Amino acid sequence: MENVEMEGIPLMTCRNCGKTFIRTRQGRLFCSDECRAAWHNRRRKPSERYRMKVSGALERNYRLLAILVSRGVRSVCLHDPMMSGFRPDYMTSCVIRRKGKPLYYCFDIRYSLDDDEICCVEKIPGPECVDREM
Numbered sequence: 001m002e003n004v005e006m007e008g009i010p011l012m013t014c015r016n017c018g019k020t021f022i023r024t025r026q027g028r029l030f031c032s033d034e035c036r037a038a039w040h041n042r043r044r045k046p047s048e049r050y051r052m053k054v055s056g057a058l059e060r061n062y063r064l065l066a067i068l069v070s071r072g073v074r075s076v077c078l079h080d081p082m083m084s085g086f087r088p089d090y091m092t093s094c095v096i097r098r099k100g101k102p103l104y105y106c107f108d109i110r111y112s113l114d115d116d117e118i119c120c121v122e123k124i125p126g127p128e129c130v131d132r133e134m
């Protein structure tokens with residue numbers, strides 16, 4: 001890693017992308033927050049990266065479902081642009097029923113899937129309801 005000074009301006013080479021940047025404070029190693037995150041992410045153990053991927057998908061699903069709940073939308077097509085990024089293969093739990101489609105949970109939001117549609121979206125009072133229904 002270079003630590004060059006050009007005409008009094010302290011320059012650094014980003015540890016991640018190799019771009020030269022102006023060092024605004026001592027000890028800064030990356031040109032941006034994105035480069036710092038990418039560099040640290042590459043150094044994580046595979047199991048940690050996997051956990052981050054799963055929790056990221058669940059958080060994204062929850063944010064999208066919470067928008068539906070807040071707008072009173074009970075059903076939406078998975079291909080609706082508003083649901084972009086929703087991963088139906090990620091859920092916090094699933095209840096298989098004798099009759100009817102399985103119920104899926106993303107934390108305290110429950111829904112079912114019907115072909116390409118997310119339906120019966122509703123917020124349940126609390127996570128303890130999941131245990132009671134199982």
Ligand SMILES: [Zn+2]
Binds near residue numbers: 017030035
């Ligand atoms: Zn960089």
